[in-house]
Amino acid sequence: MADMVTIQRQMDLTFAEINYLIRLMYATEDEHTKNLTLNQMWNKIAHLQFLNQLLVAASFQQGQAAIPLQNSPQTMLPDSTNAPTANNQMEFTREQLAQFTGMNGQPAYVAVNGVVYDVTNNAAWSVATHFGLSAGRDLTQEFASCHTGQQWILDTLVPVGRLIA
Structure with missing residues (x-):
């Protein structure tokens, strides 16, 4: 960490x-x-x-007191199977990622290169879709085909965890 x-x-x-x-x-x-x-x-x-x-x-x-924010990515997860790892990163299987479609009050998450990003409030992902792609999926290949060399796009998104096999 x-x-x-x-x-x-x-x-x-x-x-x-x-x-x-x-x-x-x-x-x-x-x-x-x-x-x-x-x-x-x-x-x-x-x-x-x-x-x-x-x-x-x-x-x-470090043993210091702090108050976590409400509605953070960790508090919005549907179950405790995604508990933070030792690195304080959530781990998502493809099945768990599929729950985060932006529908029914769930946040919209996408994975690119093994990192899971929150696109819930991103204007490019209004209604949890982006040029025909839907949230809740690993979009590594799609990102590579459309945004080669544009890492800055991912830098504008909030990482919430990592995708595991």
Whole structure:
């Protein structure tokens, strides 16, 4: 697990990115740019929530008291079979991932390269679909065929765990 200093640095960087995006919102009059910027801010806030969960877990490991956030990825899981691992990552089988379709109040998760991402509040995944692809699946091949060399896209998503065989 990342140490608390590393997590705090990541949080500081994310806050700086959010401040930049807020200034960009004020500076632009183009509605399309404003919508893209707002979507980026939502993603950064979700990333902060994830980093906070890591910080909480790290503080518990070091014996410090912390209060976990409500509605974090760990508290939204349907059962305890996905308990956090020693690395504080959730492990998902393909069958478990298939439960996270964004329907019936469940979050929308997708897997790419073994990492499970939350796309619930991502504008590109409205109604838990993206160009005919649906959430709750491993989309490694689809991502590679459409977004080669575009790792930055995955960096805008909140990782919630890893896909296991």
